Amino acid sequence: MSKILEVKNLSTSFYTHMGEVQAVRGNSFSMEKGDILGIVGESGSGKSVTALSIMGLIDHPGKIKDGEIIFNGEVISTKNNEEMCKIRGKEISMIFQDPMTSLNPVFTIKNLMVEVIRRHQKVSKKKALEIAIDKLRMVGIPEPEKRIHAYPHEFSGGMRQRAMIATALSCNPKLLIADEPTTALDVTIQAQILEIMKKLASEIDTSIMIITHDLGVIAETCKHMIVMYGGMIMEKGTVDEIFHSPQHPYTRGLMNSVPRMDAAAKERLIPIPGSPPDLLNPPKGCPFSYRCPHAMEICKEEMAPTYKISDGHTSACWLIHLDAPDVEGYIKGCDIDAG
């Protein structure tokens, strides 16, 4: 399989009047064609900024400081806005968290969709309308030829998110980035939306990147996952492997703070104490060291290298180091990941 997306050493900062906010700090990852990748992390961990960096939608005063983004074999991080306009919506699409505010209220769904389709495809208005109706049908909107004339406010939240997905997929993009696509929706609708995204992605051969803070969404939908904290990648690998054997204290912390169906009645959720690091003055060591139950001297001094646990599973934690104290569940003495 070939890579659809490669992010190399990406750093994105926002230059505010208070100083440089280092939202994303030197992250590298890649996505295979047809993959469904989940990025999980709490608010401010840099997930959305990573996505917006890929889209080339970092607004002033933000800037991609360093690194390279390669999409489908082409470097896109150096493209200007005009060039990116031809990629956005056509090759890479993005849907956002809040469907209530993400659709322009003064235009009909038809108007919004036909505009995007005709922007990227040389088709007649009639043909564009057909495509739009077709996509709406695919996302499960009943009577799409009628409903397409509705305004966003005449749709429910779930319907709006479907319309968003239909628009995003209207030009059969190679990559769909979904930034918390289900956070603002009812739980029942969440499952439907995820199902639709998965189904469509395989139908039109689109790779998906899902950004979420919900491990449930990842477990249900994704093949691979990335755990981010403080603007850095803590752990990445296949969903199976990470859920089975998490190799980073932060990943474990996240998992312990999610309710489980099979937990004993008296078992309590374990929250992660403390709050995320200040990205204006990020700690020089591991960003999680101040909340980590196993933090050592070195953690506060120096960021751990990325250890290769197995093929495609990496963790950036000193506990993996050969000289680290024994903590149950951690695989010690792995090699440092070269790539």
Place this chain on the structure above:
Amino acid sequence: MNGYYAKRILSALITLLIITTLTFVMMRSIPGGPFTRERPVPDEILKTLNEKYNLDAPMYEQYFDYIKGLVTFDLGPSYSKIGTTVNDLIISGFPASARIGLYATILIVIFGIPLGIISALKQNKPIDYLVMFMATLGVTVPSFVMATLIIYFFAGKLGILPSFGVTSPLGYVGPVLALSGYSLSFVARLTRSSMLEVLRQDYIRTARANGLSEFKVIYKHAIKNALIPVVTYLGPMIAAILTGSFVIEKIFAVPGMGRYFVESVGNRDYTTITGITVFYAAFYILMVLLVDIAYGFIDPRIKLGKEK
């Protein structure tokens, strides 16, 4: 929909009736009358005059007479301009006021809105500071100061504009500029802040994420939303501007309605005051209704009178 308009017209009529009644009663409760002069008018003459205009009748009788006239669009005779009716005054004064007002409105729309947009797009850049500096001046400097400055420089120093009258096209420049100064500045500021607000919205990010050109994002997706508050302001503003400004009309010697209105207060010219007030109120209500109709076109979330 028709029921909605019927409701709106009925409420407009009730509003007009209340305004008429209040003006009618308040004017008559101020000391003095239309024929009070510094040198007392002989009782005989006063009596004849009061009889002629039915001013000796009880107030409720005068009131019902007035309402009766109003229903047939007869605003009664002017007490201070003998031989003319209030209808005549409006017919002679309104066109001049309205023409200046119309030009000013056009100026406000074609300059105020674009300046606000440019300012928003170039936020915190020199052009934004310049536009906002001018707009702040425009909002704070009173129109009579502006009018005086215009006359001083363009009529006096440079001699390129006439200092009074609207007999030539150039004559309109002064009054139109002075009249539009405040509202133009206000519209520019309003458009700017509204545009900045809209540009931060999620749906603008969506439009960009869909690869739409920056031009489309701004001039299609942002502008339609940003203009909603501007339209709200424009309606009543047009009503106020079209019905004339006493100060501007006085300074530039424009034969407009604003002049009659202010003079009639001093003269206790009951019918003129009430008549022009009713005219202004009716015009205002009409403009507000037009704004509400315009909303329906700009913002589909607003459906006039649609039953749920």
